[in-house]
Amino acid sequence: xxxxxxxxxxxxxTSIIQLLFGAVALGAMIFALPSFLLLVxxxxxxxGAYVIDYNxxxxxxxxxxxxNFAGAWPFLLQLWTGSNSVIxxxxxxxxxxxxxxxxxxxxxxxxxxxxxxxLGLVFQDYSAExxxxxxxxxxKKLEVEWGDEVMDRGH
Amino acid sequence: MxxxxxxxEAVDLPVVIMDDDFEISPSKRLPHLDSPTxxxxxxxxxxxxxxxxxxxxxxxxxxxxxxxxxxxxxxPNPEILRLLEFGAVDWPxxxxxxxxxxxxxxxxxxxxxxxxGKIKPLGQTMMMNQVLKPVASILGKLxxxxxxxxxxxxxxxxxxxxxxxxxxxxxCVSAPPGYNQPMMFETIESGMAMAAGxxxxxxxxxxxxxxxxxxxxxxxxxxxxxxxxxxxxxxKIVQGSYGVLVGKNDILQSMxxxxxxxxxxxxxxRWGNDELQMWLNGRRQATTRITPPAKAMRAFRFNGxxxxxxxALANALAGKWDTITASVNAEDIANWVDRSIGDDDGAAAVNxxxxxxxxxxxxxxxxxxMAARVARLCMALDPKAPIRYKNxxxxxxxxxxxxxxxxxxxxxxxxxxxxxxxxxxLFWLGMQKGTTGEHPARIRLAKRLIQYVTKPRLGFxxxxxxxxxxxxxxxxxxxxxxxxxxxxxxxLPAMERVAQPGKTPPMDRHISAFIAARFAGDVNExxxxxxxxxxxxxxxIGFLRLIAVLQSALGPPSxxxxxxxxxxxxxxxxxxxxxxxxxxxxxxxLRKLMEQADFVEIYxxxxxxATRGAxxxxxxxxxxxxxxxxxxxxFLERGGGTDxxxxxxxxxxxAAGLSMFLALVAxxxxxxxxx
Numbered sequence: 110x111x112x113x114x115x116x117x118x119x120x121x122x123t124s125i126i127q128l129l130f131g132a133v134a135l136g137a138m139i140f141a142l143p144s145f146l147l148l149v150x151x152x153x154x155x156x157g158a159y160v161i162d163y164n165x166x167x168x169x170x171x172x173x174x175x176x177n178f179a180g181a182w183p184f185l186l187q188l189w190t191g192s193n194s195v196i197x198x199x200x201x202x203x204x205x206x207x208x209x210x211x212x213x214x215x216x217x218x219x220x221x222x223x224x225x226x227x228l229g230l231v232f233q234d235y236s237a238e239x240x241x242x243x244x245x246x247x248x249k250k251l252e253v254e255w256g257d258e259v260m261d262r263g264h
Numbered sequence: 265m266x267x268x269x270x271x272x273e274a275v276d277l278p279v280v281i282m283d284d285d286f287e288i289s290p291s292k293r294l295p296h297l298d299s300p301t302x303x304x305x306x307x308x309x310x311x312x313x314x315x316x317x318x319x320x321x322x323x324x325x326x327x328x329x330x331x332x333x334x335x336x337x338x339x340p341n342p343e344i345l346r347l348l349e350f351g352a353v354d355w356p357x358x359x360x361x362x363x364x365x366x367x368x369x370x371x372x373x374x375x376x377x378x379x380x381g382k383i384k385p386l387g388q389t390m391m392m393n394q395v396l397k398p399v400a401s402i403l404g405k406l407x408x409x410x411x412x413x414x415x416x417x418x419x420x421x422x423x424x425x426x427x428x429x430x431x432x433x434x435x436c437v438s439a440p441p442g443y444n445q446p447m448m449f450e451t452i453e454s455g456m457a458m459a460a461g462x463x464x465x466x467x468x469x470x471x472x473x474x475x476x477x478x479x480x481x482x483x484x485x486x487x488x489x490x491x492x493x494x495x496x497x498x499x500k501i502v503q504g505s506y507g508v509l510v511g512k513n514d515i516l517q518s519m520x521x522x523x524x525x526x527x528x529x530x531x532x533x534r535w536g537n538d539e540l541q542m543w544l545n546g547r548r549q550a551t552t553r554i555t556p557p558a559k560a561m562r563a564f565r566f567n568g569x570x571x572x573x574x575x576a577l578a579n580a581l582a583g584k585w586d587t588i589t590a591s592v593n594a595e596d597i598a599n600w601v602d603r604s605i606g607d608d609d610g611a612a613a614v615n616x617x618x619x620x621x622x623x624x625x626x627x628x629x630x631x632x633x634m635a636a637r638v639a640r641l642c643m644a645l646d647p648k649a650p651i652r653y654k655n656x657x658x659x660x661x662x663x664x665x666x667x668x669x670x671x672x673x674x675x676x677x678x679x680x681x682x683x684x685x686x687x688x689x690l691f692w693l694g695m696q697k698g699t700t701g702e703h704p705a706r707i708r709l710a711k712r713l714i715q716y717v718t719k720p721r722l723g724f725x726x727x728x729x730x731x732x733x734x735x736x737x738x739x740x741x742x743x744x745x746x747x748x749x750x751x752x753x754x755x756l757p758a759m760e761r762v763a764q765p766g767k768t769p770p771m772d773r774h775i776s777a778f779i780a781a782r783f784a785g786d787v788n789e790x791x792x793x794x795x796x797x798x799x800x801x802x803x804x805i806g807f808l809r810l811i812a813v814l815q816s817a818l819g820p821p822s823x824x825x826x827x828x829x830x831x832x833x834x835x836x837x838x839x840x841x842x843x844x845x846x847x848x849x850x851x852x853x854l855r856k857l858m859e860q861a862d863f864v865e866i867y868x869x870x871x872x873x874a875t876r877g878a879x880x881x882x883x884x885x886x887x888x889x890x891x892x893x894x895x896x897x898x899f900l901e902r903g904g905g906t907d908x909x910x911x912x913x914x915x916x917x918x919a920a921g922l923s924m925f926l927a928l929v930a931x932x933x934x935x936x937x938x939x
Binding site for chain 2: 241
């Protein structure tokens with residue numbers, strides 16, 4: 110019963126967030142169309158990641174999204190400090206250098222997402238081995254202090 | 265008899281020095297001074313060069329009379345052979361340790377060198393002045409000092425000088441009380457006991473023996489040479505001592521009066537020293553009336569004979585214990601005692617025995633139970649008689665000497681064990697009337713003895729009874745018997761002498777019982793450990809503790825041979841410590857301690873309970889810790905320490921976090937640059 114209630118709460122929250130996001134996007138489209146256009150195209154990798162990210166905590170989306178946004182950020186600043194027009198926005202979107210920078214940043218986030226779990230496994234193995242090693246030293250110390258009988262009786 | 269008539273033995277043996285004060289010559293025999301259980305040898309007092317002394321070397325297992333030795337040593341009197349010293353010596357003739365008593369030689373010979381022989385009868389005057397007066401005098405002094413002689417007989421009376429003008433008593437310490445007395449010289453009650461089972465008795469027992477001695481000296485011969493001991497006892501019971509011994513012998517009427525008084529079978533009516541002294545001083549006494557024991561109107565028939573007194577019947581039953589079957593009905597005897605003798609109490613006592621069932625156990629047990637029943641029946645019929653069980657008979661106080669004298673007789677020892685298991689001494693003590701102040705102590709002792717034989721473990725058993733009952737009994741352990749250990753402080757040095765490196769240290773039932781009886785401290789725990797076969801080290805620890813306790817209380821400070829004998833066991837204990845550093849530390853200390861051979865230190869170092877307990881606890885903790893660590897290692901080795909799902913999750917979280925961090929840095933940097 111409690112689980113069902115939690116699930117229904119989660120669904121409701123997601124709907125509210127999606128609704129807010131839609132409202133913000135609609136507001137941005139009406140009041141900041143150049144920035145909106147730039148971000149829609151710049152953040153495509155993040156949208157893609159969001160679509161395929163089944164992780165409950167959305168770690169792929171966050172890994173790609175933060176760096177993807179950081180890649181788009183200099184161009185947003187340039188737009189805001191410039192004419193802030195749809196033309197300038199389109200101009201930026203047609204600049205290969207801009208694409209390279211924005212999507213490389215997103216790719217780096219993706220690489221992080223793909224690479225770090227393997228590194229975690231390696232680290233965990235190393236940690237367990239270190240723990241086993243220190244336990245073996247402690248066990249040997251017991252055997253030296255109390256003799257082999259301590260091993261026989263323990264088994 | 266010549267006084268300086270030492271007979272040289274064929275073999276020339278070295279002299280024996282006792283306590284640095286006396287020299288005993290094993291090659292110079294003095295057979296005329298022998299006692300029935302001790303041989304006399306010439307001796308010399310090294311302190312003053314006096315050669316007019318002799319040594320009695322005691323043979324056999326019968327103990328000396330411990331209770332009177334010191335008193336007599338401190339009682340120099342010309343009317344009794346002077347006791348100079350007593351102890352034990354290593355005797356060169358057989359290499360064994362013998363008890364020895366040193367005495368002054370009598371100036372004259374024995375009044376009657378051989379009891380079976382004949383001498384010139386003594387006249388009344390000589391009898392009174394030269395024999396009875398000095399003997400009555402010394403008996404009075406002995407009684408004043410709480411001593412009974414219990415060895416008064418013609419061959420133990422000596423002329424006090426070469427002119428034969430006075431007589432002195434011989435020694436009475438080389439054997440238990442009454443041990444050397446032929447049955448004739450013993451009262452009926454004491455005569456029923458085996459020689460070693462007689463008691464010190466009262467002055468009345470000495471008076472009785474003096475009466476028999478007087479009679480023999482007056483006659484110059486044994487009055488009843490034709491009667492064997494059993495026949496004489498039976499005749500005494502039936503006719504009374506006076507009737508049997510004096511009978512129709514040609515005795516002066518004037519001497520019949522003291523004889524009647526001294527040979528009265530009822531101790532209450534028997535003359536005492538006072539009556540004798542008064543008679544000797546010329547005051548004639550009222551004629552002693554000899555009251556016969558209560559006689560039945562109708563005889564009780566047993567084994568083809570008629571018995572008219574309970575004592576006679578009890579004596580017959582005791583003599584035929586092995587042929588009596590259940591057909592002898594105790595209830596019939598009780599009825600006879602009640603109706604024909606009119607003794608209600610006696611009948612009640614017999615009825616109490618009748619109630620005991622015999623319908624259990626095998627033949628051997630039934631035989632033993634039947635013998636015990638007969639013994640109780642005899643006690644109920646004749647409470648003043650000794651404890652008579654199978655072929656053993658002794659008064660309660662005679663149990664110790666009887667056990668000591670017969671300890672090499674396996675059957676007799678077994679019989680004594682049985683009578684204790686049947687609690688016969690308690691029954692006997694319960695039957696005694698008109699008891700003395702020592703009675704409660706005797707009951708406590710009887711209970712202790714019964715407890716000892718019911719517990720067969722080390723420090724208990726019949727051996728414990730032997731040493732408890734005989735305070736100067738030497739330790740009979742075959743391992744140290746030659747050492748003649750009579751006191752507890754002599755034990756460790758004796759064990760030290762026989763200890764051999766690498767061999768089991770000397771310990772057996774005798775040594776343990778001797779220690780338990782003689783040593784005041786608590787050693788039971790050690791004996792339990794010594795007998796514990798569950799673990800190899802427990803007996804060694806027990807022995808170590810025992811020696812440590814004894815050494816600490818009695819010395820000597822160093823026992824190197826015992827330490828060497830125990831070295832393998834001690835090493836095993838040290839190696840039994842689980843903790844290796846502690847073991848190495850103990851082993852290092854042990855080498856030094858073994859050289860010092862101080863068992864207290866060795867025990868404290870090697871076998872101290874607290875240290876061993878801490879070691880065992882530490883080992884148990886270590887074992888548990890080892891098992892836990894091993895399980896943890898196995899868990900990790902099986903991959904239990906790694907979780908791929910979680911590792912990936914953590915990696916992704918880390919990736920998201922790193923992305924956020926780098927993004928923030930980049931955003932901030934870009935913002936700053938654009939400003």
